Amino acid sequence: MHTVVDALECRPLAEFYRELLGLRYRPGDEPPTDGSPDDADWLVLLDDAGRRVLAVQDVPSIKRPDWPEHSVPAQLHLDFAVPDVAALERHRRRAEELGATLLLDRTYDAEEPLYVLADPTGHPFCLLVSALG
Template sequence: MTSHPQLLHTVLDTTRPRELAEFYRRLLGLTYRPGDEPPADGAPDEPDWLVLRTSDGVNQLAFQQVERLPRTTWPAHDVPMQAHLDLTVPDAAELTRQRRRAEDLGAELLLDRYDDPDEPLYVLADPAGHPFCVFVRTPV
């Protein structure tokens, strides 16, 4: 028995759960929790909650429908980001490749620090406006 709560998944608010789930499914190579997949028969698809998992069934991200979601103004603090995801890649070539992939999937570049000698990174926004960072993994 554990004496601490266990993190189940991170939940992102969105006005369009399927669109945002598809963005992260494709970006991160995740799969839907059984029953959350898009309808195969073309039936209406209006979920208010979706969960993505790793291929071995570990929950990673969930998407919760909200009526409205003001887009962050980061780096200005008029509407703060409040939370963001950090994603890592093994090297600079992969950093560039993943930035392009994210943009092809609908992400928007917010900050380009590729040339930073201490920590090259990109800050992007997903289609709902949630910022996420992609940077080169450093040895532990």
């Protein structure tokens, strides 16, 4: 149905992925506009066709993964394919503008150039050039 990512506060992480991936909120999950508190603890993000892509849920505690070490494992990571190196560079810059942190630069790999980044909560994700991208 969709992948769920844990966060101490789901709205900021949902906003990161909404902006990064060009998604939109499921109806009813949008941020309040009337000044009321944003007490969302589960948010679903949809693609342009209305399909569920990603959900973000509040959890009471989370340890930031320390990838590439494994004392605090990543447990999962997301891969996002792009069609070429120019798109890879553009999406890396965009991710960093939104709060991602670069963990690994493997753009020298001619077969599969990629970046490993961490989202604002610390979950690693990859941006890579792929023939499937």
